Amino acid sequence: MPWYLYLALKQLFPSGRRFPFFTAISVTGVALGVAVLIVVTSVMSGFEWGIRQMMVDTEGEVQVQARLPMDATGEILQRIRTTPGVAAATPFVKGFVMAMADNRPTFPTFRGIDLASVESVANLKRYMRAGSLDDLDDDSVVLSSILARSLGAYPGDQIEIYSPLLIQKLKSDEVFLPRRMRVVGLFEVGHQQLDSSTIYGTLRTGQEIFGLGRAVHGVDVRIKPDANEEAVAAQLNNVLPPGVRAMTWMETWDDFLWALHLEKRINFFLLLIIVLVAAFSVMSSLLIAVVRKTREIGLLSALGARTRDVALCFCAQAFIVGLAGTVLGLVFGFAVLAVRNEIVHGIARLLHREETLRELYQFSDLPSHPLASDIVLTIVFSIVFSTLAGLIPAWRAARLKPVEALRHE
Amino acid sequence: MSEAVLTAQQLRKDYLSGDRRIEVLRGVDLAVTAGESVSIRGESGSGKSTLLNLLAGLDAPDGGSLAWAGAAARAERRAAFLGMVFQAFYLIPEIDALANVLMAARMVRSPGVAERARAKELMARVGLAERATHLPGQLSGGERQRVAVARALMNSPKLLLADEPTGNLDEHTGDAVIDLLLSLCRETGTALVLVTHNAAYAQKTGRQLFLREGLLH
Numbered sequence: 011m012p013w014y015l016y017l018a019l020k021q022l023f024p025s026g027r028r029f030p031f032f033t034a035i036s037v038t039g040v041a042l043g044v045a046v047l048i049v050v051t052s053v054m055s056g057f058e059w060g061i062r063q064m065m066v067d068t069e070g071e072v073q074v075q076a077r078l079p080m081d082a083t084g085e086i087l088q089r090i091r092t093t094p095g096v097a098a099a100t101p102f103v104k105g106f107v108m109a110m111a112d113n114r115p116t117f118p119t120f121r122g123i124d125l126a127s128v129e130s131v132a133n134l135k136r137y138m139r140a141g142s143l144d145d146l147d148d149d150s151v152v153l154s155s156i157l158a159r160s161l162g163a164y165p166g167d168q169i170e171i172y173s174p175l176l177i178q179k180l181k182s183d184e185v186f187l188p189r190r191m192r193v194v195g196l197f198e199v200g201h202q203q204l205d206s207s208t209i210y211g212t213l214r215t216g217q218e219i220f221g222l223g224r225a226v227h228g229v230d231v232r233i234k235p236d237a238n239e240e241a242v243a244a245q246l247n248n249v250l251p252p253g254v255r256a257m258t259w260m261e262t263w264d265d266f267l268w269a270l271h272l273e274k275r276i277n278f279f280l281l282l283i284i285v286l287v288a289a290f291s292v293m294s295s296l297l298i299a300v301v302r303k304t305r306e307i308g309l310l311s312a313l314g315a316r317t318r319d320v321a322l323c324f325c326a327q328a329f330i331v332g333l334a335g336t337v338l339g340l341v342f343g344f345a346v347l348a349v350r351n352e353i354v355h356g357i358a359r360l361l362h363r364e365e366t367l368r369e370l371y372q373f374s375d376l377p378s379h380p381l382a383s384d385i386v387l388t389i390v391f392s393i394v395f396s397t398l399a400g401l402i403p404a405w406r407a408a409r410l411k412p413v414e415a416l417r418h419e
Numbered sequence: 420m421s422e423a424v425l426t427a428q429q430l431r432k433d434y435l436s437g438d439r440r441i442e443v444l445r446g447v448d449l450a451v452t453a454g455e456s457v458s459i460r461g462e463s464g465s466g467k468s469t470l471l472n473l474l475a476g477l478d479a480p481d482g483g484s485l486a487w488a489g490a491a492a493r494a495e496r497r498a499a500f501l502g503m504v505f506q507a508f509y510l511i512p513e514i515d516a517l518a519n520v521l522m523a524a525r526m527v528r529s530p531g532v533a534e535r536a537r538a539k540e541l542m543a544r545v546g547l548a549e550r551a552t553h554l555p556g557q558l559s560g561g562e563r564q565r566v567a568v569a570r571a572l573m574n575s576p577k578l579l580l581a582d583e584p585t586g587n588l589d590e591h592t593g594d595a596v597i598d599l600l601l602s603l604c605r606e607t608g609t610a611l612v613l614v615t616h617n618a619a620y621a622q623k624t625g626r627q628l629f630l631r632e633g634l635l636h
Contacts (some may be wrong), residue, residue, distance in 0.1 A: 013525035025554075028578065309505075309509040312497075312503045312509075416477070416505070
């Protein structure tokens with residue numbers, strides 16, 4: 011081991027002595043920054059993962075959509091289902107409607123699903139909170155939970171659904187009555203947008219509401235477990251007619267995913283400030299060390315140390331502090347993640363807010379999904395920042411003149 | 420005639436004090452042969468330490484030339500060529516006595532079995548075999564200086580420069596350290612340049628010089 015590395019280790023962790031205060035403070039600072047980054051990015055990724063899971067659960071990995079309504083009952087659906095990598099497919103219709111209950115209007119998205127095939131693609135039953143999807147028929151609907159609250163309509167109640175065709179009919183002086191539908195269930199996927207504005211009905215109901223005849227707006231596709239969604243979408247695009255396009259769920263939700271990703275990155279860089287502050291703490295500790303050890307630096311020169319090696323000794327200390335802080339921070343961060351739910355429930359219990367947590371944030375357990383890319387980024391930033399923090403002290407140590415250093419009082 | 424390990428010719432060193440230039444060394448000539456011991460005495464402020472720093476290559480002269488064993492004195496040769504002992508010991512407080520001795524070897528290469536054996540042997544030779552694992556803070560002044568002597572001899576240097584090595588020690592301990600230094604240098608054939616105030620210690624060396632008005636007499 012080169013002497014500068016040996017001495018750097020010994021100065022940080024002296025043999026037979028207590029852990030030095032400066033080292034402890036510096037390592038703790040870096041560790042806290044790393045732990046916070048790990049916890050926050052993992053929890054945010056957990057939310058992101060949950061939302062992705064929900065999207066895939068409710069709409070499949072690939073969605074086939076057409077510019078104009080398409081007849082997906084025959085050949086197109088057959089082509090989709092026989093494409094390699096496709097496990098199942100289900101047609102759907104989707105569009106805005108006006109829903110009213112007790113004169114309270116809302117403008118949700120109506121999604122008509124094919125009861126015969128929907129379960130092979132979408133795991134909707136998982137998200138049912140009241141009633142049952144099995145009760146859904148051409149005269150009933152399932153409401154998203156927040157929408158149900160807005161309408162004041164719950165299972166057993168009736169709501170009226172107005173089709174957008176109403177406007178066209180009015181223009182030709184025709185009377186077009188709203189459809190009265192029975193609420194047979196409530197669902198909640200944990201996503202504000204979907205939970206506040208979605209109605210599920212049968213495909214036939216949807217086709218009637220939107221005046222589609224036998225046409226549909228698209229087809230949700232579930233891929234086989236070992237298939238790749240992008241590859242399947244590409245293969246579907248090869249067999250689909252012009253005007254009909256297959257997109258992965260990532261493409262469908264591109265804007266939303268981008269916003270989520272941006273939010274996470276902004277949080278990451280804001281929290282990185284903690285690591286930056288810790289790096290300044292490392293720098294200040296090492297600058298103090300350079301002053302305290304000026305005579306030792308002079309001695310090292312007298313023993314034959316090269317200027318470059320003296321600088322490396324301080325850089326190595328900064329690197330070791332960064333490394334130790336990062337390792338400690340990772341351990342601490344993952345330990346916090348392991349008991350995150352106990353912590354959240356403990357705080358909520360203490361504040362008597364357990365229900366509020368569930369109602370406001372739609373979760374009772376805090377999700378966590380640590381990503382290798384986030385962990386690597388955290389490790390790289392914390393070690394690089396800490397090592398860079400050692401450059402100024404190293405430079406100061408290196409430019410000390412041996413004779414003046416030895417005379418230093 | 421023995422080989423010259425140190426040759427200084429017309430070494431000059433000036434210092435600026437305000438606007439005034441003070442000539443500390445005005446052309447010092449010194450030649451030390453292998454195994455020779457030389458003492459340099461002088462009044463406080465006469466430039467003894469300045470001269471020693473120049474001889475060690477820790478400071479650059481304003482004039483003159485310096486050679487170690489016939490070749491130009493360069494910083495990268497210092498670790499293997501010379502050892503230094505200071506008044507203030509300068510041991511590294513975070514590592515034990517043996518590790519401090521080995522520190523000199525580390526400047527040249529990573530210490531192996533041979534270096535560790537030599538460091539232990541030197542610790543035994545300075546009478547501190549039992550204190551090898553003690554930290555500098557757990558040693559007395561005399562013990563610390565003996566560790567510093569062992570460290571200075573670790574790389575089997577051709578030349579040992581000692582700057583007031585007894586300055587921080589009581590008379591009895593100082594005597595012991597000087598005797599140890601001289602006997603070790605004799606045993607190993609190391610040339611010694613000893614800067615001291617003490618005439619008795621100077622008398623123990625083979626050649627006594629006096630630094631006065633920037634010149635060696």
